[in-house]
Amino acid sequence: MTVATTLRLEAVRFVAFDCRLARLGGGRLTRAALGTYLEIDRGIEDVTRTPAMASSCVTRCVGVPGLGAGLRPAIAFDLTPLGEGVEAIDIVEVRPIPLSDASAALMRRRLAWLGGSRHSREACRRLLRDEDAVLGWRRTVWCSVASLRVARARVRLRPVVFDRAAVESRALQWAYVNDGAVEHWAFA
Numbered sequence: 001m002t003v004a005t006t007l008r009l010e011a012v013r014f015v016a017f018d019c020r021l022a023r024l025g026g027g028r029l030t031r032a033a034l035g036t037y038l039e040i041d042r043g044i045e046d047v048t049r050t051p052a053m054a055s056s057c058v059t060r061c062v063g064v065p066g067l068g069a070g071l072r073p074a075i076a077f078d079l080t081p082l083g084e085g086v087e088a089i090d091i092v093e094v095r096p097i098p099l100s101d102a103s104a105a106l107m108r109r110r111l112a113w114l115g116g117s118r119h120s121r122e123a124c125r126r127l128l129r130d131e132d133a134v135l136g137w138r139r140t141v142w143c144s145v146a147s148l149r150v151a152r153a154r155v156r157l158r159p160v161v162f163d164r165a166a167v168e169s170r171a172l173q174w175a176y177v178n179d180g181a182v183e184h185w186a187f188a
Contacts, residue, residue, distance in 0.1 A: 004042060005039070005040050005042060005060070006037060006038070006039050006060070006061050006062065006063055006064060007037065007038045007040075007058050007059065007061065008035050008036070008037055008058070008059045008060075008061050009035070009036045009037065009038055009058060009186065010035065010036075010057040010059075011057075011183075011186075011187035012057050016177075016180075016183075017180070017182065017183035017186065018135060018175070018179075018180050018181070018182045019133065019177045019178075021094060021177075021182060022133045022134075022177050023096075024042065025040070025041075025042065025096060026094060027039060027040035027093075027094055028040075028091060028092070028093050028094070029091070029092045029093075029182070029185075029186055030064040030065070030089065030090070030091050030092075031089075031090040031091075031092075031185070031186060032064070032065040032088075032089050033065075036186045036187065037061070037064040037065075065089060067142050070144055071089065071143060071144060072142070072143065072144070072145060072148065072159060072160070073140050073141070073142055073159075073160045073164070073167050074140070074141045074142075074143070074148055074151075074158060074159045074160060075139070075140060075141075075157065075158045075160060075166065075170060076090075076139040076140070076141050076155055076156065076157050077156040077157075077158070077173075078155065078156055079092070079139065079175065079181045079184065079185040080154065080155045080156075080185070081184070081185055081188035082141065082151050082154065083151075083154050085150070086143065086147050086150055086151045087143065087144070088141050088142060088143035088151065089141075089142040089143070090139070090140075090141050090142075091139065091140045091141075091142070092137050092138070092139045092182065092185065092186075093137065093138045093139075094135055094136070094137050094182060095135070095136045095137075095172060096133060096134070096135055096136070097133075097134040097135065097136045097172075097174060099127055099128070102124075102127055102134040103127055106120045106121075106123055106124040107120065107121075107124055123176070126176075126178075131178075132176050132177060132178045133176070133177045134174050134175070134176060134177070135174070135175050135177060135182060136172030136174055137172060137173055137174075137175055137182065138170055138171075138172055140167050141155070141157060
């Protein structure tokens with residue numbers, strides 16, 4: 001991903017941030033002690049207008065906080081915020097999932113003789129009626145070993161010890177924009 005714009009986000013009021021993020025396209029959100037940052041490959045005019053409609057205060061900045069020495073990566077399996085007192089750099093890569101891929105995955109039969117579940121059919125209807133959308137996300141938490149021990153009590157984390165390529169090669173997990181999971185993670 002080539003980064004054209006880096007913005008610092010502050011929530012003024014929580015209103016459909018995930019939906020606006022899905023309309024922007026792919027990007028990377030970074031949450032550190034100093035705040036939440038959005039790196040995106042679009043121009044400043046396109047980007048500032050869309051989060052502003054989601055009631056976020058947007059400030060252009062030079063870059064995100066860097067990874068310090070002694071920080072270890074860990075893979076997170078959900079978007080639960082780390083909580084207070086955990087010093088970490090929390091990175092979530094976000095990409096909208098196309099309607100064709102999302103509806104095909106929802107309507108795929110797990111077993112040939114079983115029909116799809118009612119939940120899958122209802123989710124697919126919401127997608128087709130443009131009432132919802134799907135965001136694909138991949139989360140990596142960079143923190144010290146001591147902070148990792150504290151964070152694992154709250155969030156499902158798996159430290160990356162030997163396979164450093166596992167951080168970038170993981171499959172995207174899905175979140176529905178109406179659930180507001182990315183917004184909750186970014187501004188909690």
